[in-house]
Amino acid sequence: DAGVIQSPRHEVTEMGQEVTLRCKPISGHDYLFWYRQTMMRGLELLIYFNNNVPIDDSGMPEDRFSAKMPNASFSTLKIQPSEPRDSAVYFCASSYRTADNSPLHFGNGTRLTVT
Amino acid sequence: KNQVEQSPQSLIILEGKNCTLQCNYTVSPFSNLRWYKQDTGRGPVSLTIMTFSENTKSNGRYTATLDADTKQSSLHITASQLSDSASYICVVRGLAGTASKLTFGTGTRLQVTL
Numbered sequence: 001d002a003g004v005i006q007s008p009r010h011e012v013t014e015m016g017q018e019v020t021l022r023c024k025p026i027s028g029h030d031y032l033f034w035y036r037q038t039m040m041r042g043l044e045l046l047i048y049f050n051n052n053v054p055i056d057d058s059g060m061p062e063d064r065f066s067a068k069m070p071n072a073s074f075s076t077l078k079i080q081p082s083e084p085r086d087s088a089v090y091f092c093a094s095s096y097r098t099a100d101n102s103p104l105h106f107g108n109g110t111r112l113t114v115t
Numbered sequence: 116k117n118q119v120e121q122s123p124q125s126l127i128i129l130e131g132k133n134c135t136l137q138c139n140y141t142v143s144p145f146s147n148l149r150w151y152k153q154d155t156g157r158g159p160v161s162l163t164i165m166t167f168s169e170n171t172k173s174n175g176r177y178t179a180t181l182d183a184d185t186k187q188s189s190l191h192i193t194a195s196q197l198s199d200s201a202s203y204i205c206v207v208r209g210l211a212g213t214a215s216k217l218t219f220g221t222g223t224r225l226q227v228t229l
Binding site for chain 2: 041043045091104105106108109
């Protein structure tokens with residue numbers, strides 16, 4: 001398996017622009033997570049899905065952030081409008097079941113820079 | 116408030132030496148504790164997952180220990196290699212009801228030098 005695939009790897013955009021991050025989870029995994037990582041705060045959960053349904057979005061910073069999972073093999077995280085404080089590395093992760101000891105499988109992240 | 120604290124923040128050791136990274140947590144009730152390795156520019160990769168009943172778990176040169184009574188864990192790296200240079204992140208999962216909320220430490224950055 002190719003693992004969790006994220007695109008793009010790097011994104012540089014100007015403040016106010018829309019940004020869309022993409023994720024393809026590992027086939028067969030029924031949980032998908034979006035995390036944000038910064039030096040100051042480490043990894044923070046933004047939202048997670050179970051069987052394509054959003055379960056907990058309490059970590060989404062504000063209404064500028066939205067996430068969708070139209071099918072089992074694809075998810076997007078959208079920021080509109082983007083702000084400089086959104087600059088971070090965004091990770092997508094998937095797992096098979098979350099209530100047991102299944103590890104999270106992370107993608108290699110999208111490094112977002114908003115100028 | 117659930118917290119995971121790691122020490123040291125950073126560490127430099129010579130190749131071939133051993134080292135131990137520490138993790139203290141306050142997450143309760145507790146389900147399991149995980150150690151992840153994160154290479155620069157990559158996503159974290161799982162090293163070990165330990166449940167309440169496990170004291171020690173090994174993965175090659177990596178050995179994790181867990182003391183659920185004192186809420187402490189350590190990751191011991193034996194005979195370090197240059198490829199061990201990475202950040203090591205301790206992650207604690209609460210029991211059902213908090214399962215969505217893994218609590219992450221901010222990591223220990225390890226540099227192995229010649």
